[in-house]
Amino acid sequence: MLSKSKIGDVNRNNQRLTEKTEYTGNDHNQRIWILECLEPRDGESCSYVYGANGSDFFQRKCPVCQGGRPGLPIPAAN
Numbered sequence: 001m002l003s004k005s006k007i008g009d010v011n012r013n014n015q016r017l018t019e020k021t022e023y024t025g026n027d028h029n030q031r032i033w034i035l036e037c038l039e040p041r042d043g044e045s046c047s048y049v050y051g052a053n054g055s056d057f058f059q060r061k062c063p064v065c066q067g068g069r070p071g072l073p074i075p076a077a078n
Contacts, residue, residue, distance in 0.1 A: 013061045015036070017057060020054065027056070032053070035049070035057070046065045
């Protein structure tokens with residue numbers, strides 16, 4: 001099944017999808033997506049960037065400011 005989520009989409013917890021990678025996630029048939037937290041924190045947005053399985057995007061919470069699960073490692077650029 002193809003995801004309807006696209007780069008720039010923001011989930012219900014204010015996490016923005018910034019990139020869809022081809023790297024394998026830790027859930028069955030999933031790829032790592034890169035998310036950025038847009039939640040207000042200290043007068044600005046949190047801006048924490050982390051990896052997540054594509055299947056988790058709709059429900060992810062920031063690991064730093066929302067008590068979400070730790071993110072997946074972000075693959076290094078080649």
